[in-house]
Amino acid sequence: MDRAGLRRKLLTAQAEAGDIVLLFGDESEALTHPYLAHVWAKKGADLRIPAPGQAAKGAMLGVLDWARRELIVHTSRTKRSSDFIALLEEIDRRYGPKLGRMLKPIVLVLDNGPIHTSKATRAALAERAHWLRVEWLPKYAPELNDIEGLWRDLKRHHLAHQTFAGPDDLDQAIHDAVRTLNTEPHAIRWLTVWMRDVLGTSDHLEGFGQSARIERRIVTGVGTGGRRAQAFVHDPLR
Numbered sequence: 001m002d003r004a005g006l007r008r009k010l011l012t013a014q015a016e017a018g019d020i021v022l023l024f025g026d027e028s029e030a031l032t033h034p035y036l037a038h039v040w041a042k043k044g045a046d047l048r049i050p051a052p053g054q055a056a057k058g059a060m061l062g063v064l065d066w067a068r069r070e071l072i073v074h075t076s077r078t079k080r081s082s083d084f085i086a087l088l089e090e091i092d093r094r095y096g097p098k099l100g101r102m103l104k105p106i107v108l109v110l111d112n113g114p115i116h117t118s119k120a121t122r123a124a125l126a127e128r129a130h131w132l133r134v135e136w137l138p139k140y141a142p143e144l145n146d147i148e149g150l151w152r153d154l155k156r157h158h159l160a161h162q163t164f165a166g167p168d169d170l171d172q173a174i175h176d177a178v179r180t181l182n183t184e185p186h187a188i189r190w191l192t193v194w195m196r197d198v199l200g201t202s203d204h205l206e207g208f209g210q211s212a213r214i215e216r217r218i219v220t221g222v223g224t225g226g227r228r229a230q231a232f233v234h235d236p237l238r
Contacts, residue, residue, distance in 0.1 A: 015067045020105045022066040024147040032056045037160035056167045061087045064147040081118040111137045
């Protein structure tokens with residue numbers, strides 16, 4: 001295990017022990033047009049979902065509270081430093097210093113994306129440095145950021161195969177999905193995702209990705225009830 005991996009292991013151990021609050025931060029995107037995910041279908045059948053008009057994009061800026069397994073998401077039409085600072089203000093409200101409340105050390109894990117390292121964001125982080133410490137990830141290391149799995153879960157199992165009427169409907173769907181994720185028991189949530197993604201035990205096995213600009217693979221498997229089928233699997237987009 002490299003130094004960054006060891007560092008992550010130490011931080012998660014501290015969070016599990018209750019010594020720190022560990023937050024993993026990152027951004028993702030969703031579209032009003034559907035993500036075509038992998039589903040069980042008869043051999044030779046292709047999944048088609050109506051997608052009229054121009055696709056609109058929505059940005060999701062979030063943090064995962066590692067110990068509580070709670071996802072906090074701020075949505076926006078843009079993905080700029082000002083949007084990330086709005087997420088920091090939500091972190092202020094939830095975790096910042098409060099009169100009469102003992103404050104655990106707060107550690108925020110971030111990659112070196114431009115909205116995290118801009119002049120405006122660095123100034124906002126500096127204002128919070130007395131209670132919020134940033135742990136910078138090495139470049140090109142998404143496997144060290146635990147929020148990545150939640151983005152995948154949200155897209156695969158809550159946003160896939162749907163066409164949204166507009167950005168407002170997409171925004172509502174995202175927040176509904178976050179509420180659902182946060183109310184699922186941790187063990188059941190991850191067991192369900194593992195069964196869907198690894199064992200393929202659901203007739204509604206869903207994944208995420210877009211039909212454009214990505215390759216398609218075909219995987220043969222057995223759905224519930226022993227019915228043989230093929231899953232169209234799209235390589236993931238984050």
